[in-house]
Amino acid sequence: MNILNHHQESPGGCAGRELMVEVVTPSKDINIVVIDDSEASCRRIKDYSSKDGYDVCTYTDPEKALDAIFEKKPDLIILDDVMPHINGFEILRILKGKDETSAIPIIFISSLREIDERTKAIKLGAEDCIVRPVNERELRVKVRNFLHLNKLKNEILNRERLASIGRLAGGIAHEINNPLTGVITNLQLLKKEIDRFIKKIFHLLEEKSVENEVVQNMKKELLEDNVIKEKLSKYITTAIDGAQRCSNVVSNLLEYSKPVRKEKIVAVEWKDVIESALSLLKKTIDDNNISVNMNFSEKKLCIKCSLWEAKQIAISILMNAVQASSQTRKRTININEYIDGEFIALEVSDSGYGISREKVNSIFDYFYTTRAEGEGFGLGLSVVNQIVMKYGGKLSIETSEGEGTAIRIYLPPYK
Numbered sequence: 194m195n196i197l198n199h200h201q202e203s204p205g206g207c208a209g210r211e212l213m214v215e216v217v218t219p220s221k222d223i224n225i226v227v228i229d230d231s232e233a234s235c236r237r238i239k240d241y242s243s244k245d246g247y248d249v250c251t252y253t254d255p256e257k258a259l260d261a262i263f264e265k266k267p268d269l270i271i272l273d274d275v276m277p278h279i280n281g282f283e284i285l286r287i288l289k290g291k292d293e294t295s296a297i298p299i300i301f302i303s304s305l306r307e308i309d310e311r312t313k314a315i316k317l318g319a320e321d322c323i324v325r326p327v328n329e330r331e332l333r334v335k336v337r338n339f340l341h342l343n344k345l346k347n348e349i350l351n352r353e354r355l356a357s358i359g360r361l362a363g364g365i366a367h368e369i370n371n372p373l374t375g376v377i378t379n380l381q382l383l384k385k386e387i388d389r390f391i392k393k394i395f396h397l398l399e400e401k402s403v404e405n406e407v408v409q410n411m412k413k414e415l416l417e418d419n420v421i422k423e424k425l426s427k428y429i430t431t432a433i434d435g436a437q438r439c440s441n442v443v444s445n446l447l448e449y450s451k452p453v454r455k456e457k458i459v460a461v462e463w464k465d466v467i468e469s470a471l472s473l474l475k476k477t478i479d480d481n482n483i484s485v486n487m488n489f490s491e492k493k494l495c496i497k498c499s500l501w502e503a504k505q506i507a508i509s510i511l512m513n514a515v516q517a518s519s520q521t522r523k524r525t526i527n528i529n530e531y532i533d534g535e536f537i538a539l540e541v542s543d544s545g546y547g548i549s550r551e552k553v554n555s556i557f558d559y560f561y562t563t564r565a566e567g568e569g570f571g572l573g574l575s576v577v578n579q580i581v582m583k584y585g586g587k588l589s590i591e592t593s594e595g596e597g598t599a600i601r602i603y604l605p606p607y608k
Contacts, residue, residue, distance in 0.1 A: 223340060224265065227251040228258040228284065229273035229302070234327075238271055241329045242336060255279045259287065262294060269340055270299045271332075274314070282317060289318030292458055292499070295583065298339040302327060350576065369442055372435035379435070383428040442472060458584075460495035460607040461503045463530050463539050470507040474515055481519040489530045494537050495607040502580045509577050510541045510600050517545025517598060536586065537606050542599035548592040577602070 225247050229235050235251035242249045250267075252258035255276055262270065270288070274281035281301060288294045301319040303311050311322045320339050323332060464487075471478070471485065478485060496503065514526045523544035531538050574588075581588045586604040 223247045223269075224267040225249045225269045225271065225336070226258060226262055226265075226267040227271045228255055228276075228281075229253065229271075230255075230276040231273070234273065238327065238332065241327075241332050242271075245333060245337065247336070255284055259284065262288065262297075263291075266293065267297065268343070269336060270297055271336075272299055272301050272319075274301060274303045274310075282313065285314060285317045285319055296343075298343055300332075300335055300339065369439050372438040375435040376432045376439075379428045379432040383425065383432070386424055386428070458497055458499055458607075461498050461500055462493065462495055463503075463507075463537070464489045466500075466503045466507045467511070467528060467539075470504065470511050473508065474511060477515055477519070481515070481524060483515060483518050483524045483526060485526045485528065487528045489528075490532070494530060494532070496537050496604040497584055497607045498580075498604060502583075506577050506580055506602060509574065510602070513574070513600070514541050514543040514545075514598075517543040521545055533603060535605065536603035539602045539604075540599055542597060544597050547594040547596050547598055548590075549594050574600075 223246075225242055227235050227238050227242075227249060229238065229251070230253050232253055235253060239249045239251050250261065252261065255278065272281050272284060285299060285301065288297065288299065295318070298320045299318065301311075301314040301322045302325060303314065303322050304325050311324070314322055321335055323335065467487065477483075498506075511526075518524050518526055521544050525544045527540075527542045529538075529540045529542075531540075574590075578588050581602060581604065584604055586602065588603070589601045590598060591601070592598040
């Protein structure tokens with residue numbers, strides 16, 4: 194049995210081996226903020242970066258810089274370590290701790306040559322460090338690389354989501370068409386019943402009978418004969434239920450397909466998120482006769498996460514489980530929620546063939562996939578792992594070749 198625990202490690206960054214690769218990134222409309230209490234240093238860094246066509250704003254006052262960053266959301270930040278009142282480490286902690294600025298790449302400029310100090314910046318979330326005196330070529334290369342990397346990450350997320358939507362398209366069409374057929378059929382039956390009833394009323398009115406007899410017949414038809422009332426109620430109820438199913442499926446698809454954006458951290462219940470994701474996969478699950486067993490905590494448990502990212506986690510791990518289970522005879526997916534120490538744990542296990550020892554260490558790599566060529570990028574678990582680490586959680590995978598895989602997501606509770 195192979196068990197892989199994936200925790201956030203301290204990147205090598207400037208504390209270890211350094212690789213500089215030049216990439217070309219369009220500089221149009223790219224905004225960079227420089228924070229340094231030295232005006233001379235600000236001018237020098239601005240001169241270096243402006244050569245590549247970037248729009249560079251410099252700040253010697255850290256508080257004004259923070260206000261500008263939260264307002265304008267620059268593409269990259271170059272941050273000095275030593276400043277009066279508030280140092281670079283504190284600014285780094287503030288920016289990486291806020292959801293709306295945590296994804297902005299930060300290059301940390303350090304006057305300290307000790308590896309521990311530079312590693313501290315990496316642990317706080319800086320993408321890289323540069324030791325003074327700042328080398329022009331080194332700075333320009335790293336700025337271009339991180340801008341390009343950030344752009345690629347956004348493109349990857351969008352492409353993976355679009356590929357997932359493509360794979361779901363058949364199931365979505367089926368889920369919409371079936372209830373819509375029921376809606377149309379029941380509305381047609383309703384129309385026929387109303388037409389028949391109206392004809393009967395006109396027929397009674399045209400008869401040469403006394404008025405009180407007509408009234409009595411109509412009274413019997415309307416008030417005493419419950420068959421018509423029950424039929425009308427049944428048709429209308431069935432039509433409404435079918436329309437609601439359509440609405441739910443479309444709403445879930447629209448929510449999942451929204452552009453990548455920063456959302457507020459909210460109290461999220463796994464039960465709601467999982468049920469929403471399963472509704473999108475219902476056609477595939479039914480077609481492959483997969484049994485889904487869910488066991489959620491009786492106590493209301495809320496994780497700390499944005500709703501969109503929780504849905505991204507759910508759809509990614511469930512799609513993996515469905516794909517794996519569809520290839521075996523047992524065809525079972527088990528979903529369990531429980532408290533594990535300081536975390537709320539979500540476990541999704543499948544009855545697939547598991548992952549071999551040779552491949553288990555590669556499943557978090559970008560573009561690694563066990564799918565056939567053309568079925569999407571292998572980004573599911575790498576994206577899930579990034580989201581989980583972002584919130585201080587962890588992800589573990591327990592797999593045994595030939596016996597299935599269990600993925601466990603540990604996220605802190607919402608407080």
